[in-house]
Amino acid sequence: MNWSPTILRIGDIAIKMHVSFLLLIGFEAWRWREQGVSGMMFGVGLILLLFLCVVLHEFGHALAAKSVGIPVHEILLLPIGGLAFLTRLPRKPLHELWIAIAGPLVNVLIILVLLPFVMTDSLTYVLPGPDVTPSLDTALSALFTANVMLVLFNMLPAFPLDGGRVLRALLALFAGERTATNIATLIGQSVAVIIGVIGVLTGNIIMVLTAAFIFLSAGNEKAETRTRTMLETKLVGDAYNRHALTLSPADRTSRVVDLILTSYQPDFAVMQGNQLLGIVTREDVMHSLGQEPNDVYVASIMQRGFIRVPHTMTLDEVRNVIGTNDGQVAAVYRDQEYLGLISLTDIAEALAVIDYVERQKQLGQPANS
Numbered sequence: 001m002n003w004s005p006t007i008l009r010i011g012d013i014a015i016k017m018h019v020s021f022l023l024l025i026g027f028e029a030w031r032w033r034e035q036g037v038s039g040m041m042f043g044v045g046l047i048l049l050l051f052l053c054v055v056l057h058e059f060g061h062a063l064a065a066k067s068v069g070i071p072v073h074e075i076l077l078l079p080i081g082g083l084a085f086l087t088r089l090p091r092k093p094l095h096e097l098w099i100a101i102a103g104p105l106v107n108v109l110i111i112l113v114l115l116p117f118v119m120t121d122s123l124t125y126v127l128p129g130p131d132v133t134p135s136l137d138t139a140l141s142a143l144f145t146a147n148v149m150l151v152l153f154n155m156l157p158a159f160p161l162d163g164g165r166v167l168r169a170l171l172a173l174f175a176g177e178r179t180a181t182n183i184a185t186l187i188g189q190s191v192a193v194i195i196g197v198i199g200v201l202t203g204n205i206i207m208v209l210t211a212a213f214i215f216l217s218a219g220n221e222k223a224e225t226r227t228r229t230m231l232e233t234k235l236v237g238d239a240y241n242r243h244a245l246t247l248s249p250a251d252r253t254s255r256v257v258d259l260i261l262t263s264y265q266p267d268f269a270v271m272q273g274n275q276l277l278g279i280v281t282r283e284d285v286m287h288s289l290g291q292e293p294n295d296v297y298v299a300s301i302m303q304r305g306f307i308r309v310p311h312t313m314t315l316d317e318v319r320n321v322i323g324t325n326d327g328q329v330a331a332v333y334r335d336q337e338y339l340g341l342i343s344l345t346d347i348a349e350a351l352a353v354i355d356y357v358e359r360q361k362q363l364g365q366p367a368n369s
Contacts, residue, residue, distance in 0.1 A: 058103065276338040
């Protein structure tokens with residue numbers, strides 16, 4: 001089951017909604033039930049308008065990312081907010097600073113647009129509940145308040161919120177990315193603990209869930225930054241398998257099965273002389289065995305539209321290229337010369353070796369690598 005179906009596509013960006021979002025909509029309808037159908041429609045409509053502001057916030061991030069050459073193909077709506085998925089993280093601190101601040105700037109713009117239409121005596125510090133009479137003034141006041149809250153909340157120095165990313169970007173200008181990430185993560189997780197404690201003491205389950213999300217996300221961001229900085233130290237030309245077994249178009253799936261069982265190699269290049277014709281993966285073979293009882297030629301099951309990467313790319317860049325193209329393996333080339341294959345599994349193994357060497361250096365011990 002697809003838990004996050006696409007509900008709208010704007011240009012290259014797919015807006016997806018997690019199915020749990022429906023629970024929030026249902027809860028709002030139930031919360032306003034005492035005011036009848038019109039009240040329930042008002043509650044649901046208000047939530048949808050609030051999340052429209054969230055979508056615009058995420059589009060601010062997306063447009064800022066695009067302006068520095070980083071495409072965004074997906075925005076995911078969750079009950080606790082939205083996420084814009086960048087195809088890769090910004091390499092320069094000033095780029096991250098611009099992308100991070102662009103979202104809250106959209107909310108500031110919405111606040112300025114709403115300000116002339118908001119009745120100052122109707123403003124509150126909390127969103128309206130079913131005890132309030134549904135009206136245009138109520139909706140405008142709620143949207144105004146929500147956008148103020150979005151700005152204040154997102155600018156908390158709690159990595160990986162926007163304020164935390166701003167903090168990391170500023171620290172990275174002087175301390176380097178990994179050090180900046182470590183500091184921002186520590187601050188972010190500390191803020192998350194405070195939010196979580198307040199949520200528990202006040203019985204606010206949304207605050208508790210938000211705190212858990214911030215805490216876990218900060219840890220994931222720290223791990224991802226460490227992974228990326230380590231993979232950036234090695235080129236793919238230094239890590240691909242130079243001694244990989246290859247196939248010819250005349251080989252059959254039975255030969256591939258034998259090689260998989262005896263060599264533990266999961267991916268195979270199909271060669272004609274020095275020319276790479278296609279790639280056969282373990283998944284291709286398993287799918288063929290399930291669909292075709294005959295021992296077919298590998299030429300009929302190989303992937304012809306494979307991913308190509310130059311040997312001068314870093315392992316992190318190759319990882320991003322493979323991930324962006326929803327693949328598992330890429331062909332490494334030096335100009336027009338095919339060199340070999342590299343997979344996400346190979347990159348993970350290279351990461352383990354790099355991590356081991358780095359830890360040995362930190363311990364002051366020689367590493368045999």
